[in-house]
Amino acid sequence: MSSPNPTISHSVAAPGVRQLTFGQAINEAIAEEMRRDPLIFVVGEDVAEAGTPFKVLLGLVDEFGPERIIDSPISEAGIAGIGVGAAMTGMRPIVDIMFGDFTTLVMDQMVNQAAKIHYMSGGKLKVPMVLRTTMGASRRSAAQHSQSLHAWLSHVPGLKVAIPATPYDAKGLMKAAIRDENPVVIYEDKLSYPIKGPVPEEDYIIPLGVAEVKRTGEDITLVATSSMVYVALSAAEKLAEIGISAEVVDPRTTAPLDAETLIASAKKTSRVIVIDEGYQEYGVTGEMASVIADGAFYWLDAPVKRMGAMHVPIPFSPALEDRTIPTAEQVVEMAKMLCGRN
Amino acid sequence: MAKEVIMPALGMAQETGELLRWFVEEGATVKAGEPLMEVATDKVDETIVATASGVLAGVLAKAGDDVPVGQVIAYILAEGESVPAAKVSKKAPVESAPPPQEKAAPSPQPPSGSGAVTVSPVAARMAAEHGVDLAAIPAKGGRIQKEDVAAYLESQQSAAAPGKVLASPKARRLAEEKGVELSTINGSGPDGAVLAADVEAWQPAAVVQPLPTTVAAQAAGAEIPMSRGWQVMAQRLTESWTSVPHFYLVREVDAGALQVWRTQALARSDVKITVSDLLVKVTAVALSRHPRVNASWINGKIVGNPSVNLGLAVAVDDGLLVPVLHNAEGLGLREIAAQRIGLVERAQSGKLAMTDLSGGTFTISNLGMFGVDAFNAIVNPPQAAILAVGKIADRVVAVDGQPAVRPMLTLTLSCDHRVVDGARAARFLDELAGLIEDPLRALE
Numbered sequence: 012m013s014s015p016n017p018t019i020s021h022s023v024a025a026p027g028v029r030q031l032t033f034g035q036a037i038n039e040a041i042a043e044e045m046r047r048d049p050l051i052f053v054v055g056e057d058v059a060e061a062g063t064p065f066k067v068l069l070g071l072v073d074e075f076g077p078e079r080i081i082d083s084p085i086s087e088a089g090i091a092g093i094g095v096g097a098a099m100t101g102m103r104p105i106v107d108i109m110f111g112d113f114t115t116l117v118m119d120q121m122v123n124q125a126a127k128i129h130y131m132s133g134g135k136l137k138v139p140m141v142l143r144t145t146m147g148a149s150r151r152s153a154a155q156h157s158q159s160l161h162a163w164l165s166h167v168p169g170l171k172v173a174i175p176a177t178p179y180d181a182k183g184l185m186k187a188a189i190r191d192e193n194p195v196v197i198y199e200d201k202l203s204y205p206i207k208g209p210v211p212e213e214d215y216i217i218p219l220g221v222a223e224v225k226r227t228g229e230d231i232t233l234v235a236t237s238s239m240v241y242v243a244l245s246a247a248e249k250l251a252e253i254g255i256s257a258e259v260v261d262p263r264t265t266a267p268l269d270a271e272t273l274i275a276s277a278k279k280t281s282r283v284i285v286i287d288e289g290y291q292e293y294g295v296t297g298e299m300a301s302v303i304a305d306g307a308f309y310w311l312d313a314p315v316k317r318m319g320a321m322h323v324p325i326p327f328s329p330a331l332e333d334r335t336i337p338t339a340e341q342v343v344e345m346a347k348m349l350c351g352r353n
Numbered sequence: 354m355a356k357e358v359i360m361p362a363l364g365m366a367q368e369t370g371e372l373l374r375w376f377v378e379e380g381a382t383v384k385a386g387e388p389l390m391e392v393a394t395d396k397v398d399e400t401i402v403a404t405a406s407g408v409l410a411g412v413l414a415k416a417g418d419d420v421p422v423g424q425v426i427a428y429i430l431a432e433g434e435s436v437p438a439a440k441v442s443k444k445a446p447v448e449s450a451p452p453p454q455e456k457a458a459p460s461p462q463p464p465s466g467s468g469a470v471t472v473s474p475v476a477a478r479m480a481a482e483h484g485v486d487l488a489a490i491p492a493k494g495g496r497i498q499k500e501d502v503a504a505y506l507e508s509q510q511s512a513a514a515p516g517k518v519l520a521s522p523k524a525r526r527l528a529e530e531k532g533v534e535l536s537t538i539n540g541s542g543p544d545g546a547v548l549a550a551d552v553e554a555w556q557p558a559a560v561v562q563p564l565p566t567t568v569a570a571q572a573a574g575a576e577i578p579m580s581r582g583w584q585v586m587a588q589r590l591t592e593s594w595t596s597v598p599h600f601y602l603v604r605e606v607d608a609g610a611l612q613v614w615r616t617q618a619l620a621r622s623d624v625k626i627t628v629s630d631l632l633v634k635v636t637a638v639a640l641s642r643h644p645r646v647n648a649s650w651i652n653g654k655i656v657g658n659p660s661v662n663l664g665l666a667v668a669v670d671d672g673l674l675v676p677v678l679h680n681a682e683g684l685g686l687r688e689i690a691a692q693r694i695g696l697v698e699r700a701q702s703g704k705l706a707m708t709d710l711s712g713g714t715f716t717i718s719n720l721g722m723f724g725v726d727a728f729n730a731i732v733n734p735p736q737a738a739i740l741a742v743g744k745i746a747d748r749v750v751a752v753d754g755q756p757a758v759r760p761m762l763t764l765t766l767s768c769d770h771r772v773v774d775g776a777r778a779a780r781f782l783d784e785l786a787g788l789i790e791d792p793l794r795a796l797e
Contacts, residue, residue, distance in 0.1 A: 281549060308522045309525070311521060311523055313548075
């Protein structure tokens with residue numbers, strides 16, 4: 012990601028609202044919910060004393076003790092199974108999978124168990140668990156620790172998937188996920204943890220399945236998720252300098268997807284680029300582009316374009332890694348082309 | 354309730370099953386758990402037992418029939434039940450599976466009706482890829498080759514291209530809403546595709562096309578794009594209207610002699626001579642006799658012009674053009690008509706040269722063909738005057754004290770008062786009226 016703007020103006024931003032980092036907002040959301048509900052516990056690798064490698068959960072073990080902030084062995088499938096089982100028996104677990112790349116190990120628990128049990132038990136059982144994990148490249152973490160695989164779990168009915176971009180959204184979506192009676196997966200972008208933004212002190216949630224227009228515009232819509240919201244906002248700034256007014260829409264959740272807001276924006280601007288950090292092929296961008304093309308077809312003046320990660324294993328080499336993820340410059344070029352300004 | 358007997362699925366990928374035999378005859382009694390029928394799949398033959406007790410009825414499949422999995426083939430009836438009538442009628446007679454050769458993928462066949470022609474494998478593949486019927490491809494030799502398919506595809510492409518209009522979905526919707534034919538719009542998108550902006554900028558051609566009977570409602574406050582030509586026209590006419598002190602002289606003239614002249618001239622000429630051409634001729638004569646009306650206002654000075662360069666106002670798609678007939682005072686009628694035809698054509702096709710548009714000393718604007726009786730034109734700077742010509746219409750006028758019906762024409766001369774005064778302009782208009790009513794005066 013090309014140096015994201017560390018601040019973002021938010022609709023709830025008001026004078027006097029304190030600034031928290033994305034990581035602090037997650038921490039606060041979990042802590043507040045754990046104080047409210049003793050059935051909530053966290054299980055994962057290095058979640059207790061270490062507070063995760065990204066220090067997001069730092070301090071929680073001091074307040075809630077090792078019984079509720081549980082360090083597990085390296086055993087993703089096991090802890091996901093513990094989470095599903097605990098949720099079925101009435102607990103509200105938060106399972107921490109350190110890298111999104113490792114969700115490959117929890118697929119059976121999530122796809123065949125968590126997603127299906129409510130349906131297959133005729134509604135007798137439910138799985139109110141949260142699976143926290145990460146996404147995002149550009150940390151020089153190489154091919155096995157840099158992927159954004161949120162498309163995989165978004166594909167499965169029975170799972171909800173949130174991909175917050177801002178501290179405000181991260182806290183609101185995390186609280187909504189914890190209170191949801193269904194399994195919810197939250198993908199947190201690793202580079203977003205230090206990003207600061209306004210987070211009000213009062214209790215609030217953001218309903219799952221509600222997109223937000225992060226910037227209004229007239230000429231082109233940039234649908235962007237997670238880290239790509241900053242890329243899109245930066246591109247919109249550059250486009251404004253050459254007289255192209257770009258609207259930035261953040262779906263905030265991939266499942267359920269707020270198709271209505273995406274289509275309404277597409278109808279308004281008649282041009283759309285969908286930007287997501289996951290692999291472009293068979294990815295989130297393809298689904299969203301299809302939903303938009305279907306719903307706004309007769310309002311579109313250009314083909315709906317997708318921009319995602321390059322179809323390669325994310326390289327370790329910084330010079331190469333930076334070329335695999337969409338940049339603001341690439342978005343600007345694509346937008347100019349769609350607006351006939353090349 | 355009648356119990357359905359269906360063709361069971363015995364394998365994961367099984368689509369049909371063959372009924373080998375019934376163990377129970379129709380109308381006979383069967384008990385649940387007793388063998389009912391024998392079914393064959395690709396892999397196994399299996400005995401199927403009855404799932405209910407009763408009388409076998411409504412048998413729809415016989416031994417040897419291949420039946421889709423899940424299809425009802427009979428009913429087991431309890432006492433007092435009958436075969437559901439609606440269901441019996443719905444079930445089509447069980448069909449046998451199609452013969453296997455129809456299922457096989459079609460292999461490249463030589464074109465029908467020409468048994469001698471064969472196809473090279475590459476040509477067959479190319480034709481299949483492009484969905485071309487091999488029978489439609491002419492073969493140069495006795496065999497359809499790669500080159501033959503390529504030539505055929507190329508000819509099809511060039512034939513199909515002109516009819517295909519590329520347009521964005523939004524442009525198509527807007528064009529439909531406005532009632533505009535997409536093929537009449539120049540596209541600015543990739544490969545000339547029509548985009549929404551192209552449709553929005555589209556204007557009906559003023560002369561070539563009739564005006565639409567209904568005007569598509571413009572969105573309130575929506576800006577209608579202007580062409581460069583329109584912007585120039587708007588700017589120049591505003592300049593004229595706000596800086597030139599206009600006055601107008603109106604005169605009705607009898608166009609009878611003009612019409613006679615036109616009939617005679619047409620008969621003698623291979624060029625189509627119009628009333629406008631006659632007006633150009635007599636106006637040029639009148640101007641050469643009244644050079645002050647042919648003068649210009651340039652930088653606060655009255656500047657005379659050595660020749661009569663007559664501008665003709667021509668309506669084009671995006672506004673108004675005034676191509677110029679240079680040295681009109683020296684031109685014969687046929688030369689005037691020929692030059693006028695060329696200028697109007699070039700104006701409407703956007704091919705006028707700068708010399709066609711510059712140097713005008715006087716302008717004629719004729720709206721007679723639009724049914725206009727009379728109008729006031731705006732002076733075209735730096736010219737001193739412009740003549741607005743209405744339609745020739747039969748009117749009742751007094752001739753020698755008696756009412757008579759005459760073809761009348763109304764001329765309105767707009768003048769720049771800085772160059773000509775009312776009396777000078779009136780003398781010019783009187784000269785012109787005299788020439789129109791008695792064209793022979795041009796020879797005096």
